[in-house]
Amino acid sequence: MSTLLESPVPTAAADLTLRRGAARVLLANWRGGSTIPSRGLYPHQWSWDSAFIAIGLRHLSVRRAQRELETLLAAQWADGRVPHIVFNPAVPLDAYFPSPDFWRSSRAGAGAGAPAAIETSGIVQPPVHALAAWLVHTADPETSRRRGFLERLRPRLAAWHDYLTGPRDLGGGGLTAMVHPWEPGMDNSPAWDGPLARVEPVAPGSYRRADLDHGQSAERPTDLDYGRYVRLAADYRDRGYRDAGHREAAPSAFAVEDPCVNALLIASEHALARITAQTGGDPAPHEERAARLTQALVRRLWSEEHGMFLNRDLVDDRLVPERSAAGLVPLIVPGLPAPVVESLLSTAKGEGFRLGELPMAASYDLRGHAFDASRYWRGPAWFNINWLLERGLRVQGARQEADGLRDAMLDVAGACGFAEYVDPYTAEARGTRDFGWTAALALDLLAARRAAATPAPRAAERDSTPTDSGVRERTSVHL
Structure with missing residues (x-):
């Protein structure tokens, strides 16, 4: 795989082939109201997958992109939380674990407002x-x-953010906290090894891992880690999915403040401010909350020593000294102190992540003691994280670096068959193929590259330009 500086100049024919391939993946994964991440391994609707997928779907069908988000938010709990999986009742229980009969949301979560x-x-x-x-x-x-x-989504999004900044401010420092390694999205990141070490795993024979039916064990979490995941999920379920601070809830054995999660909350608060203004409301409370979150992010998670943001283990109240790509994602946050931005950019380009030299940034420090180029979030490069980094580079004015990463990602997406993740050195496909957010974000980057290369349209044409497929392609807009 060539470096960014050696990437071939894209051609219209190559872009068209890539666009058609990405559209094929999303059409094949569509299930009538939402898009599954992949056929086989992930047969239900996942929360942040659907958000990324909607971002790409808007270039194929705006109505379908809207439906993606509407379907997810229809499963929101009364306390405001948006669950990480919405189960399709037509899928057999043994197709995925943990299945609906493990979570028992409508019963165990009734007190927290789970839908019936x-x-x-x-x-x-x-x-x-x-x-x-x-x-x-x-x-x-x-x-x-x-x-x-x-107008329909704004109250649900506001309730979601209220939940994250209210019941989930477990540390009391103004940031949202995650109570399970699956919640930050980077399931088995080395950043969780320390916090997970105090969790007693369930017995190996008490459950069956369906993920190994579709993926190689060398690319998936270990049985030990999985046993701990199951323990944490079962304990949370058994206390009615109540967060610490509730009179009937015990403190979680796993509670962390994650820089990627909080950076995305800040970016979404800024977006919610725009949504509120668009719908006739006052955006100021959301902008003020975004500012408070930004201050808390720097105060609680910034490490000058490591040159990036780190996770905070709330049980021990200390920063976890593991450098994952989560600590670079705050580049998407506007208004960071200039020295923080400068240090983040230096770290991203340095030996730990080699952004601009390797095709895509790794999910974990290349020099880290737990680095593994093939195992899930312990080293492989992921498209959603690199899409966020590309966006962050633009927010911080690093346009040349952003263009290079965008072009490299598009090169990799087509070559790897829209893989779930890739080897950060070789860009060889890892995980499942025809993955939803890889295809969707490739569509978004293609649209952005096309928009950058095309003269600005007249006002009457700005929002709708005919394309090869007969559908209306929208330009990518950066906040």
Whole structure:
């Protein structure tokens, strides 16, 4: 795989082939109301997957992108949480574990406001949803306004953010906390090894891992880690999915403040401010909360020594000295102190991540003691994280670096068959293929590259340009 500086100049024919391939993946993974991440391994709807998928779907069908988010938010709990999985009742229980009969959301979560008619998990994932909703809106504002898209989603998004900044401020320092390694999205990151070490795993024979039916064990979490995941999920379920601070809830054995999650919350607060203004409300409270979150992010998670943001283990109240790509994602946050931005950019380009030299940034420090180029979040490069880094580079004015990463990602996406993740050195496919957010984010980057290379359209043409496929492609808009 060539470095960014050696990437071939893209051609219109190559872009068209890539676009058609990405569209094929999303069409094949569509299930009538939402898009599954992949056929086989992930047969239900996942929370942050759907947000990223909606961002790409807006370039194929704005209505379908809106439906993606609407379907997910229809499963929101009364306490505001957006569950990380919405289960399809047509899928057999043994197709995925933990299945609905493990989570028992409609019964175990009744006290926390779980919906009675929809089975979900009881944990959450990173809050990309308001950002996704705003981008979907900007793709076709006329259709959005006619359907009342933002008006219907805004209260749900506001309740989601209230939950994250209220019951989930477990550390009391102004940031949201995650209570399970699946919640930050980077499931078996080395950053969780320390916090997980105090969790007693369930007995190996007490459950069956369906993920190994579809993926190689060398690319998946270990049985020991999985046993700990199951223990944490079962304990949370058994206390009614109540968060610490509730009179009937015990403190979680796993509680962390994650820089990626909180950076996405800040970006989504800024998006929610725009959504609120668009729907006739006052955006100031959301902008003020975004500012408070930004201050708390720097105060609680910034490490000058490591040149990046780190996770905070709330049980021990200390920063976890593991350098994962989560600590670079705050580049998407506007208004960071200039020295922090300078240090982040230096770290991203340094020996630990080699952004601009390797095809895509690794999920964990290349020099780290736990680095593994093939095992899930312990080293492979992921498209959603690199999409966020590309966006962050633009927020911070590093346009040349952003262009290089965008082009490299598009090169890799087509070559790897829209893989779930790739080897950071060789860009060889890892995990499952025809993965939803890889295809979706490739569509978004293609649209951005096309928009950058095309003269600005006249006002009447700005929101709708005919494309090769006969559908209307929207330009990518950066907040």
